[in-house]
Amino acid sequence: MYFKFFLASVISLLLAACNNSKTGEHETEHEDLKVNFTVYSDSLELFAEADPLVTGTASNVRSHFTTLPDFKPLPSGTVTMKLTVNGQSVEETAETPLRRGIYSFDVTPAGAGNGTIEFLIRSEAGESRITIPDVTVYPDAAVAEEDVESNAPPATNTTAFTKEQSWKIDFSTGYAVREPFGQVIKTTALVQPAQGDEAVVTARSGGVVSFTGKNILEGTAVSSGQALLTIRGSGFAEDNSAVRFAEAQNNYEQAKADYDRAVLLAADRIVSEKQLLEAKTRYENAGSVYENLKQNFSRTGQTVTSPMGGYVRQLLVGNGQYVESGQPLMVISQNSTLMLRAEVQQRYTRFLNSISTATVRSSDDDKTYTLEELGGKILSVGKAATADSYLIPVSLQVRNSGKFVPGSFAEVWLRTVTAAESLTVPNSALIEEQGSFFVFVQVTPEKFEKRVIQTGATDGIRTEVTGGLRDDERIVTEGAILIKLAQATGTLDAHSGHVH
Numbered sequence: 001m002y003f004k005f006f007l008a009s010v011i012s013l014l015l016a017a018c019n020n021s022k023t024g025e026h027e028t029e030h031e032d033l034k035v036n037f038t039v040y041s042d043s044l045e046l047f048a049e050a051d052p053l054v055t056g057t058a059s060n061v062r063s064h065f066t067t068l069p070d071f072k073p074l075p076s077g078t079v080t081m082k083l084t085v086n087g088q089s090v091e092e093t094a095e096t097p098l099r100r101g102i103y104s105f106d107v108t109p110a111g112a113g114n115g116t117i118e119f120l121i122r123s124e125a126g127e128s129r130i131t132i133p134d135v136t137v138y139p140d141a142a143v144a145e146e147d148v149e150s151n152a153p154p155a156t157n158t159t160a161f162t163k164e165q166s167w168k169i170d171f172s173t174g175y176a177v178r179e180p181f182g183q184v185i186k187t188t189a190l191v192q193p194a195q196g197d198e199a200v201v202t203a204r205s206g207g208v209v210s211f212t213g214k215n216i217l218e219g220t221a222v223s224s225g226q227a228l229l230t231i232r233g234s235g236f237a238e239d240n241s242a243v244r245f246a247e248a249q250n251n252y253e254q255a256k257a258d259y260d261r262a263v264l265l266a267a268d269r270i271v272s273e274k275q276l277l278e279a280k281t282r283y284e285n286a287g288s289v290y291e292n293l294k295q296n297f298s299r300t301g302q303t304v305t306s307p308m309g310g311y312v313r314q315l316l317v318g319n320g321q322y323v324e325s326g327q328p329l330m331v332i333s334q335n336s337t338l339m340l341r342a343e344v345q346q347r348y349t350r351f352l353n354s355i356s357t358a359t360v361r362s363s364d365d366d367k368t369y370t371l372e373e374l375g376g377k378i379l380s381v382g383k384a385a386t387a388d389s390y391l392i393p394v395s396l397q398v399r400n401s402g403k404f405v406p407g408s409f410a411e412v413w414l415r416t417v418t419a420a421e422s423l424t425v426p427n428s429a430l431i432e433e434q435g436s437f438f439v440f441v442q443v444t445p446e447k448f449e450k451r452v453i454q455t456g457a458t459d460g461i462r463t464e465v466t467g468g469l470r471d472d473e474r475i476v477t478e479g480a481i482l483i484k485l486a487q488a489t490g491t492l493d494a495h496s497g498h499v500h
Helices: 002-031 141-150 163-167 241-267 273-296 346-354 480-489
Strands: 035-040 044-050 059-067 078-085 088-094 102-107 113-123 126-137 158-160 172-175 177-180 184-193 198-202 207-210 227-232 301-305 310-315 328-333 337-344 355-361 368-370 377-381 392-399 409-416 421-426 431-433 436-444 447-458 462-467 474-478
Touching (some): 035 126, 044 113, 059 113, 059 163, 078 102, 088 102, 158 480, 337 346, 337 409, 346 392, 431 480, 447 480, 474 480
Antiparallel strands (some): 044 059, 059 102, 078 088, 113 126, 158 447, 184 337, 184 409, 227 301, 310 328, 355 409, 377 392, 421 462, 447 462
16 A cells, blocks of 8 residues: 555656656757857858847847868957837947857847848958848737747757867868769879980990999989999909900000101102091091090999989899890989879770869878869870770879878779869868768758768769758758767757857
8 A cells, every 4th residue: 555655656757757758859849949140251260159139138149150161260359239110229249259250249239020130240360241131020029939940950860969079070062063064984093204204224234233322222312413323343354344445445545656656757759648537547546446435334334323303112123133235224203293093994084085184082082172173184095995804994192291102002093074064072071971962051051951962973072962961952062971970979068168
């Protein structure tokens, strides 16, 4: 009996608590009834939360000012708010923000009707004005409550993300762009040094490689004409460069002496003109051979120099190694421009002549660049498939700014010229879940609707939208993943960081 009485008492208390909770929630909803205003200028975003404006009643207007395009809070300044209805104006000036980027105003409208709110912002950046049109001042609180509730933005499938939260992260919003968006061909490309940007150093004679002086290693910076190594041919029974050099020098000196003697004898007509000409020819031939060897060799061997300034990209020989004449020794690269060799499947052949630009993703920082950002251009488009892979080569040239490493691979999106326009959004705005793509559509700057969209082609930077989004809908273009996390946790307070 006592247990039944105790159980009945507990149930009564729980029911009373539920009723009180519902009543409290209902009262809170009415207490938190707000009118939202959002206006954009060239340099500022204004998001204002206001109590419904009622004649003769003080209403608070909390205004958030965000600088564009960085979407950070207005650092400082003085803001004047002026409410004008039926020719009557009331205004208030806030010398300092309530919190960084947030200004609070209390206004008491003198009469009902439609009017405007104008903000005058004076800051270090200068003076600017933002006007909110079509502001309604209600004759009494009941009419205001009914109208505001009926026109409140939908809360279905929306996530609250306060301005204070967005100011702390990399965040931005914007509109989808309607632009020409042709066929996109995605492929990979091998990063190679551009032609003329590197040179192969070869041996001019056979001998043993000897590195002397400064260490020559892969990656070592070299200047034009700098001595790199010596090829010593002495000690070999055959193809001895030192012997050839000494032989050429002796032949030259002998031919010079014979020619000088012939000149003296020819003056006394002791030798004929024919003999003098023959001596001169032998002297000039021996001189040519000797000068050629003298420029490249010495008695110690051949001195190999760098043909250009740059760095040693590849070292092909080692110290003490025997090399033959014409053998590659090392590769010197300037590394100023790079060539991206992409290969395209044959099914895209009809689009190749229409390729106008490309976007490239680096494997280092996983960032995608336009060809214009890289100072690049389309070098050539193949007219036939290669025999070993049956793919069609497409070559691009880009300026090397350290974003790409020769020998690595990069993702490439080749884009064709088109007159047809498509609605596109930045890839940073897309959220993928189980094969479907979503964007967050801005309801207010603190409330976002998760919207599924249909996508088309992508160029690595922007993606074509084929359905689910209109041109006039503002979306989150950066920071969407954090809104998704806030939605998943469901713990973000809609008024987190606000001052009431």
